[in-house]
Amino acid sequence: MKSGRWITRTESSTYLNEAVAIWFRDLRSEFRTRYAINAILMFAVTTLIAVSFSIGSFRIGEAERPFLYAVLLWIILVFSALSGLSRSFVKEEEAGTMDVLRLSARPQAVFLGKLFFNLTLLGALELIIVPAFILLMEYKIAFPGFFAAMTISAGLGLGAGTTIVAAMIAQASARGALFSALSFPLLFPLMITAIKGCERAAVGMDPAGWPEVRIAVAYLIIMIIMSIFLFPLIWEE
Amino acid sequence: MCKYYSSTLLFKDISFELGTGEVLGITGWNGSGKSTLLRIIAGLVRPSAGQVEMSYENEPIPKASRRKFLGMVAPALALYEELTALENMEFFCRVRGMSYDRKHCLNIMARVGLTEHAHKMFRNYSSGMKQRLKLVQALLHEPPLLLLDEPGCNLDSKGMKIVEEITLEQRRSGITVIASNEKREVDYADRVINLSE
Numbered sequence: 001m002k003s004g005r006w007i008t009r010t011e012s013s014t015y016l017n018e019a020v021a022i023w024f025r026d027l028r029s030e031f032r033t034r035y036a037i038n039a040i041l042m043f044a045v046t047t048l049i050a051v052s053f054s055i056g057s058f059r060i061g062e063a064e065r066p067f068l069y070a071v072l073l074w075i076i077l078v079f080s081a082l083s084g085l086s087r088s089f090v091k092e093e094e095a096g097t098m099d100v101l102r103l104s105a106r107p108q109a110v111f112l113g114k115l116f117f118n119l120t121l122l123g124a125l126e127l128i129i130v131p132a133f134i135l136l137m138e139y140k141i142a143f144p145g146f147f148a149a150m151t152i153s154a155g156l157g158l159g160a161g162t163t164i165v166a167a168m169i170a171q172a173s174a175r176g177a178l179f180s181a182l183s184f185p186l187l188f189p190l191m192i193t194a195i196k197g198c199e200r201a202a203v204g205m206d207p208a209g210w211p212e213v214r215i216a217v218a219y220l221i222i223m224i225i226m227s228i229f230l231f232p233l234i235w236e237e
Numbered sequence: 238m239c240k241y242y243s244s245t246l247l248f249k250d251i252s253f254e255l256g257t258g259e260v261l262g263i264t265g266w267n268g269s270g271k272s273t274l275l276r277i278i279a280g281l282v283r284p285s286a287g288q289v290e291m292s293y294e295n296e297p298i299p300k301a302s303r304r305k306f307l308g309m310v311a312p313a314l315a316l317y318e319e320l321t322a323l324e325n326m327e328f329f330c331r332v333r334g335m336s337y338d339r340k341h342c343l344n345i346m347a348r349v350g351l352t353e354h355a356h357k358m359f360r361n362y363s364s365g366m367k368q369r370l371k372l373v374q375a376l377l378h379e380p381p382l383l384l385l386d387e388p389g390c391n392l393d394s395k396g397m398k399i400v401e402e403i404t405l406e407q408r409r410s411g412i413t414v415i416a417s418n419e420k421r422e423v424d425y426a427d428r429v430i431n432l433s434e
Binding site for chain 2: 013017018020021022025028029032033095096097099100101102103104105106109236
């Protein structure tokens with residue numbers, strides 16, 4: 001196709017500007033529909049209450065508490081995230097807006113926008129669930145700084161991992177099952193690291209060098225770089 | 238170009254060249270591949286063989302940049318139901334790298350008769366109003382290439398008149414490709430490709 005006028009109103013913009021536009025639009029939509037946040041919080045709150053009542057009735061020895069509590073906390077966080085984070089891409093597919101987004105934004109900007117949105121949801125989830133878990137379970141933490149760094153870094157990794165899987169499964173038919181099945185092996189190393197890190201923070205073992213936090217940050221960086229290269233292949237037909 | 242879905246042939250040996258001021262019509266039976274051909278031009282679907290090339294002064298336009306130069310309206314392209322019309326347009330301005338110019342958006346909305354409904358939720362629009370807003374979305378960045386898949390879908394006679402005006406305006410400075418079986422819409426075209434033949 002040849003044309004004499006190929007000037008449009010589009011200006012040169014950064015990936016970040018486009019990603020922020022997508023992030024804000026997703027937030028605006030979420031505030032109005034509350035679809036993902038309701039799914040995530042309902043799962044998290046009901047699981048937390050069930051766990052706190054059932055575990056509270058057992059006598060768990062002091063020695064087992066740090067490990068068991070870390071396992072329970074991360075089971076709640078990971079499965080709550082799996083219950084709602086796929087919505088970021090799935091809702092575009094279901095609403096028929098995927099193609100108009102493909103025609104308007106660059107793939108990397110779409111990925112970053114969706115990642116920011118999922119991280120916002122995860123941040124809200126952790127802000128509510130982690131303090132509630134600590135209070136309800138009387139979770140004693142020897143190194144609160146290390147614990148906070150662990151939950152934040154592993155939360156970021158969880159967001160990055162689930163965002164790329166959500167993009168992969170958005171056009172599949174059995175999305176729900178596929179999202180959990182594909183996410184689990186991808187998130188397993190992160191989950192193990194986060195559990196180990198939270199256990200160490202609770203026990204009070206010397207967190208010198210913060211190895212688990214460094215592993216979680218490395219996981220996050222690898223996941224984001226890999227996703228930025230992989231996402232355009234998933235995004236285009 | 239040709240396109241297969243699995244082993245089913247949709248169309249083959251489609252070849253054309255378009256320049257500024259030209260309007261191409263694509264007709265054919267249901268399922269003959271009109272919408273698919275438009276989606277291939279837009280870069281949403283890959284052809285089974287062949288390719289789409291765009292150039293400006295003999296300089297090829299990379300595939301990654303093409304989205305800046307085209308606007309598309311199609312029944313399958315939806316806008317965001319939970320946003321108002323103006324919020325939808327704000328989003329498309331920002332995501333396309335344009336600074337949001339409310340006046341510019343309202344001007345285009347006025348062209349299709351939607352100014353009064355700018356603050357209405359898209360989900361509350363009638364099907365004809367939705368089609369008009371899709372036209373606004375496609376025209377926001379003043380694209381030189383306009384792809385219209387059944388542009389008169391759900392439109393009343395006033396709406397059809399708007400499509401005609403848009404096509405005439407586009408003819409002055411850009412390229413239009415219309416996929417439709419409506420005689421009135423195909424009549425705007427200088428050339429017609431019939432995919433049923």
